[in-house]
Amino acid sequence: MNSFSIPVSRRDFVKMAGLAAAGALVGGGTPRVAKASEGADGDIVEYAERKVPVLYDMDVCVVGGGPAGTAAAVSAARGGALTVLVERGVALGGLAVLGCVYPFMDTLAPDSDTPYVAEVKERLRAHGVEPYDGVTGQTWHNPETLALIYDEMCEEAGVNVLYQTVLVDVLRSGAAVTACIVQTIAGLGAIRAKVFIDGTGDAFLSRAADVPYEQGYEKTGSNQPLSFRFEMGGIDVKRVYKYVAVDLKEDWCKSKPPYYEIAEAMHRKQRYKLEAFMAKGVESGELTQEEAEYMQAYTIIGKNGVMSMNCPEIPVRFRASDPLSYSKAVVFGRKMMRHIADYLIRHMPGFEHAYISREAAMLGARESWRIRGKYYLVEDDYHNQSRFPDAVCRTAWFIDAHGEKVSEKLPKGAFYEIPYRSLVNDQVSNLITAGRCISASFILQASMRIQPTCMSIGEAAGVAAAWGLENGLEPNEVRWEDIPKEKRSYVSAG
Numbered sequence: 001m002n003s004f005s006i007p008v009s010r011r012d013f014v015k016m017a018g019l020a021a022a023g024a025l026v027g028g029g030t031p032r033v034a035k036a037s038e039g040a041d042g043d044i045v046e047y048a049e050r051k052v053p054v055l056y057d058m059d060v061c062v063v064g065g066g067p068a069g070t071a072a073a074v075s076a077a078r079g080g081a082l083t084v085l086v087e088r089g090v091a092l093g094g095l096a097v098l099g100c101v102y103p104f105m106d107t108l109a110p111d112s113d114t115p116y117v118a119e120v121k122e123r124l125r126a127h128g129v130e131p132y133d134g135v136t137g138q139t140w141h142n143p144e145t146l147a148l149i150y151d152e153m154c155e156e157a158g159v160n161v162l163y164q165t166v167l168v169d170v171l172r173s174g175a176a177v178t179a180c181i182v183q184t185i186a187g188l189g190a191i192r193a194k195v196f197i198d199g200t201g202d203a204f205l206s207r208a209a210d211v212p213y214e215q216g217y218e219k220t221g222s223n224q225p226l227s228f229r230f231e232m233g234g235i236d237v238k239r240v241y242k243y244v245a246v247d248l249k250e251d252w253c254k255s256k257p258p259y260y261e262i263a264e265a266m267h268r269k270q271r272y273k274l275e276a277f278m279a280k281g282v283e284s285g286e287l288t289q290e291e292a293e294y295m296q297a298y299t300i301i302g303k304n305g306v307m308s309m310n311c312p313e314i315p316v317r318f319r320a321s322d323p324l325s326y327s328k329a330v331v332f333g334r335k336m337m338r339h340i341a342d343y344l345i346r347h348m349p350g351f352e353h354a355y356i357s358r359e360a361a362m363l364g365a366r367e368s369w370r371i372r373g374k375y376y377l378v379e380d381d382y383h384n385q386s387r388f389p390d391a392v393c394r395t396a397w398f399i400d401a402h403g404e405k406v407s408e409k410l411p412k413g414a415f416y417e418i419p420y421r422s423l424v425n426d427q428v429s430n431l432i433t434a435g436r437c438i439s440a441s442f443i444l445q446a447s448m449r450i451q452p453t454c455m456s457i458g459e460a461a462g463v464a465a466a467w468g469l470e471n472g473l474e475p476n477e478v479r480w481e482d483i484p485k486e487k488r489s490y491v492s493a494g
């Protein structure tokens with residue numbers, strides 16, 4: 001017998017659902033859930049001269065449970081597809097949870113919330129986390145609550161989540177991916193599915209399937225800078241507010257505690273009042289120039305006295321797409337983190353009793369690999385406020401290419417759209433790529449990568465996967481505009 005719990009073909013599922021209805025399965029649950037069971041003896045695939053047990057035989061396999069992948073899995077399951085979600089960590093949310101990246105930025109586009117995004121915000125509220133500060137458009141959440149909400153959403157929709165499981169490779173037949181090879185806590189396994197969705201952020205599944213890709217900025221060859229985010233506890237936020245907003249008269253943060261943010265970005269010459277405060281650390285030898293150049297901290301709703309630190313920003317000589325360089329960035333970044341934390345504890349009013357309460361479980365990669373799909377989004381799409389018949393969402397977050405010249409921002413109320421064709425490609429028929437690694441140039445990606453936009457893209461990927469299955473169409477044959485309007489998560493403003 002295989003040593004894993006292994007669902008199931010649709011036929012077996014129907015059999016099991018019948019048993020559940022008859023009360024034969026403990027904890028029957030929602031009918032779409034493919035219940036864990038032993039796989040049939042001998043149900044294996046050949047991989048690297050090994051016999052690998054088939055863990056799941058599903059409609060949709062989503063790899064990567066970040067903002068995009070989780071949205072994709074929930075909406076595919078809600079669309080009627082038997083769905084498995086593979087995540088290498090022990091929480092869903094990707095950078096938002098494992099990477100301590102907080103809060104959801106405002107898309108700056110009017111009415112951009114697709115139903116899934118609106119629902120996540122509602123669920124935060126239902127869990128006692130009020131996401132709106134009443135002033136800014138960003139969504140203040142709480143990473144632990146968000147992880148809980150994602151578990152709940154997956155459970156309710158019937159998504160089978162496979163935690164601590166890493167995609168290793170794919171098997172292909174002709175133009176289609178037939179299976180993912182994954183490393184679980186028990187060893188190698190295979191997941192067969194009709195449709196695959198890449199939510200890895202790093203286009204890992206797409207690259208493994210030989211979809212063309214690129215990485216970094218074509219002008220410099222560098223990726224966007226990595227960050228090693230963390231949280232600090234034991235902070236007297238009211239004292240921080242008094243020092244920054246009252247004594248230093250820093251007024252760019254319009255909200256007040258418990259929704260409060262401090263920042264300086266010396267290398268971007270944005271003239272924050274805290275620049276001089278951080279520069280003193282360089283003069284005294286407590287901070288390096290690189291450590292002093294970028295510091296930002298947000299309060300976290302529901303975690304009194306804790307701030308989410310959007311720093312250190314690791315120099316771009318460390319690469320998000322080079323495993324050795326990435327590993328060195330972890331060590332280098334951890335030292336930077338300690339120096340910044342110690343400096344704040346020694347000198348920032350309100351941080352006297354603070355401490356590092358949490359380190360991110362993954363480095364913050366703003367950009368690594370991006371696919372080349374049927375449509376390649378470029379900077380002009382931003383400035384021209386492009387509209388597409390197959391648009392899956394709208395956004396207007398500015399081109400936030402750290403270290404690179406920031407181009408003109410769109411006027412208030414303006415936005416561009418993201419076409420479904422930037423999620424699919426000509427090489428692999430049954431693959432959809434969602435999130436920060438869709439088909440977009442380095443500069444355009446610097447705008448579209450924010451979490452709400454990635455969630456809307458993932459949601460659309462799930463809708464398209466389920467609708468395609470229902471209508472006998474491969475994902476790269478689906479025309480988003482042919483999906484009935486009431487089933488689409490977004491309809492172009494055209």
Ligand SMILES: Cc1cc2nc3c(=O)[nH]c(=O)nc-3n(C[C@H](O)[C@H](O)[C@H](O)COP(=O)(O)OP(=O)(O)OC[C@H]3O[C@@H](n4cnc5c(N)ncnc54)[C@H](O)[C@@H]3O)c2cc1C
Binds near residue numbers: 452
């Ligand atoms: C430092 C930093 C600050 C940012 N600030 C903000 C901000 O304030 N607000 C905002 O809205 N956005 C912000 N962003 C952008 C945003 O967080 C990301 O672009 C967004 O999370 C991308 O979502 P995603 O789902 O595409 O990928 P990710 O969030 O990267 O999620 C990918 C998931 O896939 C999993 N995975 C990867 N490879 C495998 C594999 N082989 N097998 C199994 N699982 C795998 C990972 O564990 C992860 O859970 C920031 C990003 C960074 C790095």
